[in-house]
Amino acid sequence: MSDFLKHFQRQQAAMTHRETTTQTECPYCSVQCTMNLHEEKSIMVSRYSVTPNKEDPVTEGRLCVKGLNAHTNAVDDRRLKYPLVRMDGTWSPVAWEDALQRIKLEIRKIQQVYGKDAVGVYGGGSLTNEECYLLGKFARVALQTKYIDYNGRFCMSAAAGAANLTFGVDRGLTNPLSEVPLAKCIILAGTNLAECQPTIMQHFRKARQEGCKIIVIDPRETATCSIADLHLKVRPGYDAALVNGMLKVILEEGYVDRDFIAQRTNGFAELAEHVSKVSLAEVAALTGLDPLHIIEAARMYGQAETGMVFTARGVEQHASGVANVRNFLNLVLVTGKIGKPGCGYGAVTGQANGQGGREHGQKADQLPGYRLIEHPEHRAYIAQVWGVPEEELPRKGVSAYEMMEAIDRGEIKGLIILGSNPVVSGPNSSMVEKALKKLKFLLVIDLFESETARLAHMLLPGSSYLEDEGTMTQLEGRVMVRRALKTLPGKARLDWKILCDIAEVLGKGDFFRYRKAEEIFNELRVASKGGKADYFGMTYEQLERQHGMFWPCPEEGHPGTSRMFEERFEHEDGRARLTPIEHQNPKEVASKKYPYLLTTGRVLQHYLSGVQTRNTPELNSKFPEPLLEIHPESAGEIGLINGGHASVTSKRGMIRLKVKYSAKIRRDTVFVAFHWGDDHCINRLTNPALDPTCRMPEFKVCAVRISPG
Ligand SMILES: Nc1nc2c(c(=O)[nH]1)N[C@H]1C(S)=C(S)[C@@H](COP(=O)(O)OP(=O)(O)OC[C@H]3O[C@@H](n4cnc5c(=O)[nH]c(N)nc54)[C@H](O)[C@@H]3O)O[C@H]1N2
Ligand SMILES: Nc1nc2c(c(=O)[nH]1)N[C@H]1C(S)=C(S)[C@@H](COP(=O)(O)OP(=O)(O)OC[C@H]3O[C@@H](n4cnc5c(=O)[nH]c(N)nc54)[C@H](O)[C@@H]3O)O[C@H]1N2
Ligand code: SF4
Numbered sequence: 133m134s135d136f137l138k139h140f141q142r143q144q145a146a147m148t149h150r151e152t153t154t155q156t157e158c159p160y161c162s163v164q165c166t167m168n169l170h171e172e173k174s175i176m177v178s179r180y181s182v183t184p185n186k187e188d189p190v191t192e193g194r195l196c197v198k199g200l201n202a203h204t205n206a207v208d209d210r211r212l213k214y215p216l217v218r219m220d221g222t223w224s225p226v227a228w229e230d231a232l233q234r235i236k237l238e239i240r241k242i243q244q245v246y247g248k249d250a251v252g253v254y255g256g257g258s259l260t261n262e263e264c265y266l267l268g269k270f271a272r273v274a275l276q277t278k279y280i281d282y283n284g285r286f287c288m289s290a291a292a293g294a295a296n297l298t299f300g301v302d303r304g305l306t307n308p309l310s311e312v313p314l315a316k317c318i319i320l321a322g323t324n325l326a327e328c329q330p331t332i333m334q335h336f337r338k339a340r341q342e343g344c345k346i347i348v349i350d351p352r353e354t355a356t357c358s359i360a361d362l363h364l365k366v367r368p369g370y371d372a373a374l375v376n377g378m379l380k381v382i383l384e385e386g387y388v389d390r391d392f393i394a395q396r397t398n399g400f401a402e403l404a405e406h407v408s409k410v411s412l413a414e415v416a417a418l419t420g421l422d423p424l425h426i427i428e429a430a431r432m433y434g435q436a437e438t439g440m441v442f443t444a445r446g447v448e449q450h451a452s453g454v455a456n457v458r459n460f461l462n463l464v465l466v467t468g469k470i471g472k473p474g475c476g477y478g479a480v481t482g483q484a485n486g487q488g489g490r491e492h493g494q495k496a497d498q499l500p501g502y503r504l505i506e507h508p509e510h511r512a513y514i515a516q517v518w519g520v521p522e523e524e525l526p527r528k529g530v531s532a533y534e535m536m537e538a539i540d541r542g543e544i545k546g547l548i549i550l551g552s553n554p555v556v557s558g559p560n561s562s563m564v565e566k567a568l569k570k571l572k573f574l575l576v577i578d579l580f581e582s583e584t585a586r587l588a589h590m591l592l593p594g595s596s597y598l599e600d601e602g603t604m605t606q607l608e609g610r611v612m613v614r615r616a617l618k619t620l621p622g623k624a625r626l627d628w629k630i631l632c633d634i635a636e637v638l639g640k641g642d643f644f645r646y647r648k649a650e651e652i653f654n655e656l657r658v659a660s661k662g663g664k665a666d667y668f669g670m671t672y673e674q675l676e677r678q679h680g681m682f683w684p685c686p687e688e689g690h691p692g693t694s695r696m697f698e699e700r701f702e703h704e705d706g707r708a709r710l711t712p713i714e715h716q717n718p719k720e721v722a723s724k725k726y727p728y729l730l731t732t733g734r735v736l737q738h739y740l741s742g743v744q745t746r747n748t749p750e751l752n753s754k755f756p757e758p759l760l761e762i763h764p765e766s767a768g769e770i771g772l773i774n775g776g777h778a779s780v781t782s783k784r785g786m787i788r789l790k791v792k793y794s795a796k797i798r799r800d801t802v803f804v805a806f807h808w809g810d811d812h813c814i815n816r817l818t819n820p821a822l823d824p825t826c827r828m829p830e831f832k833v834c835a836v837r838i839s840p841g
C-alpha cells in the first residue's frame with residue numbers, strides 16, 4: 133500500500149472514530165447502580181463497554197454481572213424496530229400512522245359495544261415515574277377505564293399493604309442504606325440480597341465488622357447466609373408463626389421499649405394478650421426450627437441497642453403476605469427500633485422503579501402521590517390537575533391477577549400491556565395465557581417479542597433505558613434522573629410518547645401534550661403535592677446535582693426525607709398500629725398426593741421473566757435453564773439423579789426440569805427460579821390464591837409431587 137493510501141486511511145479512521153463516555157443507570161433491579169457507558173464508534177460499528185461509577189454513594193462503585201451486560205441487550209439487533217400487526221398468523225411491519233389508526237378502531241369498536249371498562253391497561257415497575265404516572269392518567273382520561281393494574285401487585289403489594297396499615301405510609305426503606313452499619317442486629321427475612329441486590333452487600337458487611345449480628349430467615353442457605361451469624365431455615369409459609377415465637381421471648385424476657393410503645397403506638401395490650409397464648413413448642417413444630425434458635429434470634433434482636441429488619445418477597449409473596457409483614461413490624465415497634473439512626477425497617481424493593489412505580493397511579497385503587505381513587509377529596513384534586521370533571525374519573529378496578537380473571541370471564545375484551553410479561557410472571561400462568569388468548573385486541577409495547585407479545589394482535593417497539601429519559605425512585609426512596617444517551621433503533625418510539633400518540637388518535641391529545649419527560653415530571657410534582665409520596669419540591673436540576681433526593685419533599689428548598697418516622701407516623705394520630713397476628717397455614721400444605729413444598733425465586737444472572745437476560749449471551753450461557761433445587765436425601769428417596777430430569781406436578785400443571793442436588797435447602801422444600809417461559813415456566817404450577825387485603829398471589833409456596841424423568 134502506498135504511503136499516501138496509508139495516510140488517507142489513518143485520516144479517515146481518525147475522522148470516523150469517536151469515543152464517548154456517558155453516565156447511566158442499570159435498568160434492572162431496585163439499587164439503580166450508576167455506571168459509565170463507553171462507546172467507541174468507527175465507520176461501521178460501535179463497541180460498548182461499561183465501568184462502575186466510583187462516585188455512587190450507594191454502591192460505592194460496584195456493579196453486578198447483570199449491570200455489566202445490560203447494554204448488550206439494549207443495543208441488540210433483535211430489538212423491535214417497527215410497529216407489527218399480526219396478519220394470518222405472522223407479523224407484518226406497518227407505519228406508525230396505520231398502527232395508530234388500527235388501535236383507535238379496535239378500542240372504539242370494543243368500547244362502543246361493551247363499554248369503557250372493556251379495555252384494560254397493565255403496567256410495570258421498570259418504567260420511569262413519568263411513564264407510570266402517565267399510564268394511570270392515560271387509563272383514566274384517554275380510555276376512561278377503571279381497569280388498570282401492574283406487575284408490582286406481584287412484587288411490593290404485601291409490604292405496601294402492611295406499611296400502610298401499620299405506619300400509615302409505604303416507603304420501602306425507612307432509613308438510608310448508609311445507616312445499615314449503625315445497626316447492632318439485622319434480620320434479613322426472605323431476602324436474598326447476595327443474588328438480588330448484590331451491590332449493597334458491603335453495607336451489611338461493614339455492619340458486621342462493627343459487631344452487628346445478622347440473622348437470615350430463609351428455607352435455603354442462600355449466598356446471603358455468608359454474612360449470617362444465625363440462619364433460621366424456616367418452612368416456607370411460616371414466618372408469621374416464627375415471629376410470634378420471637379415476640380413471646382421478647383415480651384417475656386422484657387426486651388420491649390415501654391416508653392416508645394406508650395408514646396408512639398396503639399394496640400399493645402391486644403398484641404401482648406395474643407402473644408401470651410403462643411406456645412414456643414407449637415411454633416417450633418410449625419416452622420420446623422429448633423426452639424433454642426428462635427430464642428437465640430429473639431435475644432439477639434431484642435437485646436441489641438440498635439437494629440433493622442428487612443423483608444422481601446420470601447415473606448411477602450403469600451396469601452397471608454400482609455399479615456406476615458405486619459408481624460415483623462410488631463417486632464420493630466415493640467422494641468422501639470425505628471425512626472432513629474441504625475433503627476428501621478426495609479421492604480427491599482425489587483424492580484428498577486418498583487418504588488416510584490407504586491406511588492403515582494398505575495394501581496387499580498390509586499391516584500398520583502399515593503392518593504386513593506375512592507377518596508372524594510383526592511378525586512377532586514387530581515381531576516382539577518388533569519382538567520377533567522371529577523365525576524368522569526373512573527372508580528377503582530381490580531388487581532393484576534383478577535384482571536386476568538375478568539378477561540377470562542369476558543368482561544375485559546381489549547388490553548394494553550406496557551413493560552410486563554404476565555404469561556411468564558403471573559401465577560397459574562396457563563390460565564393467564566388462556567385468558568389473554570380470548571382477547572379481541574391485545575396490544576403489547578415491548579423491546580422484544582416476549583412470550584406475552586407472541587399472543588398480541590399488535591406489537592409496538594418501545595424504548596430502553598439508554599434512550600428513555602426520566603426519573604426512577606430506587607429502593608431507599610431516592611428519586612434519580614436518568615438521562616437519555618442514544619437515539620431509538622429503527623422506528624421505535626419513547627414509551628411515554630406512544631401513550632401520548634394513542635391518546636391523540638382517541639381524541640384526548642389535549643391532555644397529553646408534552647415535549648419532554650421533564651414536563652411530565654413537573655405535572656407529576658403538582659399531582660403528588662400534598663399526597664403521602666410528595667415530589668413537589670424536586671426539580672430535575674436539583675436531583676442531578678445531589679445524586680437524587682428522598683421523598684417526601686413537599687416544597688422547593690426542602691432537603692428531602694432520608695429517615696422516616698423520627699417524630700411521628702403517618703396515621704392521623706401520629707401513632708403506629710400494633711396488631712395481633714394469628715398464624716395461618718399456607719393455602720396448600722404437603723399431602724400424600726403432593727408431598728413437597730415448592731418455593732420460587734431468583735438467580736443472580738437472570739432478571740424476572742427473563743426476556744432481557746435470556747437474550748444476553750454472557751448471562752444466559754452461565755445459567756441456561758431452570759434447575760430443580762432439591763436436598764440429596766429427598767432426591768434419593770424419589771430416585772432422582774443429580775443432573776438428570778424430574779417431573780414436578782402441582783394441582784395446576786406439570787413441568788420437566790433438570791435436577792440439582794443441594795444440601796442447603798430444607799428436606800421438605802424444593803426451589804425453582806421463575807425466569808423461563810413455555811415448558812420451563814414454573815408459574816404453570818404456582819398457586820393464584822390471593823391475599824385478602826393486597827391481592828398478592830402465593831408465589832412462595834404450593835404443594836407438588838415429584839417423579840423421575
Ligand atoms: N438477580 C436478580 N435480582 C433481582 C431480580 C431478579 O429477577 N434477578 N428481581 C428483582 C425484583 S423485581 C425483586 S421483587 C427482588 C426479589 O428479591 P428477593 O425477595 O430477595 O428474591 P427471591 O429469590 O424471590 O426470594 C428471596 C428468598 O426468599 C426465600 N423464601 C421462599 N419462601 C420463603 C418463606 O416462606 N419465608 C422466608 N423467610 N423466605 C422464603 C427464597 O428461598 C429466596 O432465597 O429482586 C430484584 N433483584
Ligand atoms: N413464581 C414466581 N413468579 C413471580 C415472582 C416470583 O418470585 N416467583 N416474582 C414476581 C415479581 S416480584 C415481579 S416484579 C414480576 C415481574 O415480572 P414481569 O412483569 O413479567 O417483568 P419483566 O420480566 O421485567 O417484564 C418486563 C417486560 O417488559 C419489557 N421491558 C423492560 N423494560 C422495558 C421498557 O423500559 N419499556 C418497554 N416498553 N418494555 C420494557 C421486557 O422486555 C419484558 O418483556 O414477576 C412476578 N412473578
Ligand atoms: S442488577 Fe441491580 S445490583 Fe446489578 S448492576 Fe443492576 S442495579 Fe446494580
Ligand SMILES: [Mo]
Pocket residue numbers: 286287288482483486
Ligand atoms: Mo419484583
